[in-house]
Amino acid sequence: MIKHLRSAADLDAPTATLILDTAGEMAALAGREVKKLPTLRGRTVVNLFYEDSTRTRISFEAAAKRLSADVINFSAKGSSVSKGESLKDTALTLQAMGADAVVIRHPASGAPHRLAQWVDGSVVNAGDGTHEHPTQALLDAYTMRSRLGRLDGLKVAIVGDVLHSRVARSNVLLLTTLGAQVTLVGPPTLIPLNVAAALSPKTKVSYDLDSVLPDMDVVMMLRVQTERMQDSYFPSAREYSRRYGLDLARMRKLPEHAIVMHPGPMNRGMEITPEVADSSRSTIVEQVANGVSARMAVLYLLLGGKA
Numbered sequence: 001m002i003k004h005l006r007s008a009a010d011l012d013a014p015t016a017t018l019i020l021d022t023a024g025e026m027a028a029l030a031g032r033e034v035k036k037l038p039t040l041r042g043r044t045v046v047n048l049f050y051e052d053s054t055r056t057r058i059s060f061e062a063a064a065k066r067l068s069a070d071v072i073n074f075s076a077k078g079s080s081v082s083k084g085e086s087l088k089d090t091a092l093t094l095q096a097m098g099a100d101a102v103v104i105r106h107p108a109s110g111a112p113h114r115l116a117q118w119v120d121g122s123v124v125n126a127g128d129g130t131h132e133h134p135t136q137a138l139l140d141a142y143t144m145r146s147r148l149g150r151l152d153g154l155k156v157a158i159v160g161d162v163l164h165s166r167v168a169r170s171n172v173l174l175l176t177t178l179g180a181q182v183t184l185v186g187p188p189t190l191i192p193l194n195v196a197a198a199l200s201p202k203t204k205v206s207y208d209l210d211s212v213l214p215d216m217d218v219v220m221m222l223r224v225q226t227e228r229m230q231d232s233y234f235p236s237a238r239e240y241s242r243r244y245g246l247d248l249a250r251m252r253k254l255p256e257h258a259i260v261m262h263p264g265p266m267n268r269g270m271e272i273t274p275e276v277a278d279s280s281r282s283t284i285v286e287q288v289a290n291g292v293s294a295r296m297a298v299l300y301l302l303l304g305g306k307a
């Protein structure tokens, strides 16, 4: 088993499949009256969040607690980071407290890689800048596999603000490793062609959502990340929605069995309409629940558990 999960590229197909299978076993636990396993008793997991989060932070905390680990939640807001303390000094402080695993979300791409050089425990990337979000890709792959029964040969469209999306990057890497065919869809200003090619030469690119939908098993909508935009990448929000938003009329172009995903948080009415987000084809709430199982599997396996 690998020691750190910094990028979806850390996962080869057998390791990724082992994590997804283990997540399945963890999910079975959620239906039991007592949801806890004693597996990580006496181990310490630190959640180190330098950027806002709802789903990832809460689900890593729930995952570690369900495995009986001691959990320390650190959020940069309200800490000595505001007094100018560096990531390295913060890492050394955590090290002194004996962290077995550090889960980090940070605005700088590459922060988990640096952190892994400073701490002895496992490092898990919970989102670094516009770079990667590998546990999101794992929970997404788990959701696709449990809804559609397979990943190999699956056709997945990832739609919208690819340029600023660490979710897209990690999904391209993981899904390609597991045999899915990914098509990136969005305005040309938000799809870096060199990035698509560098991540996986097998990734396709399209600027026309309507023509892509009838052939897809999965459509994954991305949030338009205005907080990361310094320039204007499209004429207006209305124009963006008209061309790349998923509404009911567009959703009907998908095959009967296809599912609609979104990592959250959503801009309802921009990349996805409320009717689509709340429809029976949407797996958005299921993705959150699966996030706990997938993160339990990651912590369990990285910290030395067997399948």
Ligand code: ASP
Residues within 6 Å of the ligand: 127, 133, 166, 167, 222, 223, 225, 263, 264, 265
């Ligand atoms: N929550 C995801 C992330 O942190 C996606 C998003 O924010 O749009 O990358």
Ligand code: CP
Residues within 6 Å of the ligand: 052, 053, 054, 055, 056, 057, 127, 136, 263, 264, 265
């Ligand atoms: N999907 C996701 O990472 O959500 P949060 O930013 O709320 O953690």
